[in-house]
Amino acid sequence: MHDEITKFGVLCGTLARHRAISVGESLDTSFLTSWPADVRSSADFAGLVSAAYQMWRENWKLDIGFLLSNLGDGPTRDFDDLINQLRTSQQHAGNSAAKARFARWTRGSCGGHDPATADDWLACGIALMTALNAGMHVLCQAAARQGPSFRSAWQAKVSESPEAAISRVAADLGLLLNQSQHQYYARLVAGRWRNYRLRPGDVATDVLTSFAEQALISRVEPLPCSYQEVLAELEMLTRGEAVYALHLAHAVAEITGASGDAYIKRLKEIWALLQT
Secondary structure (H helix, E strand, O other), X not given: OHHHHHHHHHHHHHHHHHHHHHHOOOOOOHHHHHOOOOOOOHHHHHHHHHHHHHHHHHHOHHHHHHHHHOOOOOHHHHHHHHHHHHHHHHHOOOOHHHHHHHHHHHHHHOOOXXXXXXXXXXXXXXXXXXXXXXXXXXXXXXXXXXXXXXHHHHHHHHOOOHHHHHHHHHHHHOOOOOHHHHHHHHHHHHHHHHOOOOOOOOOHHHHHHHHHHHXXXXXXXXXXXXXXXXXXXXXXXXOOXXXXXXXXXXXXXXXXXXXXXXHHHHHHHHHHHHHO
């Protein structure tokens, strides 16, 4: 296993250098100092799976995602699927598909039987590191494509900002924003982001995307009547559920385009249906 870990360290350094050339900043490889050095038990293997998952799907999430988007089927996608299944089998006991995949893979790594001895778990550790290194090797090859368009695309992928988050989420929602609207929502997100402290496990891109989604979803057109009339008709005045009732009222107005008595009637029908 020592040889595979040594090879892994070299590949991490290579990918980090390619990233520095393309993006202007190297990858964080500080995790290498605490990387599991040996696997002799189920717990050791679980620790290796956790370390590999955290590096691949959390710490380097944006970079891996970008490079994967430029690759077809092969060792990198195979490892991406493998580490997700192994991690899921450990974290979610009720996921039968992931459990079955875990069992098949560990048996295959041990010559057809379930791992039981220290040597069996070592074989699993070596097999996982071998798969990781095969995927890393392809990533390094992909990252070596240092053309201007490739570098620009990589930089855009990992250089997240409130403006970029608004653009991406607006596109997903099919919203067409003019420049002033885009700037307005970006300021809303930037204000929240400025005062937000990342918690353990948070990914900056995911947090910004959530802020952008919340800001854009909150943009609503005026109701076809007063909000007091809506709450009175739904018998929600002064009640704690009033906010939810108004969310629904705005949605019904925008979806149906109705007004007057027809709007109130439709709103009350939908509200009643949701209460059943």
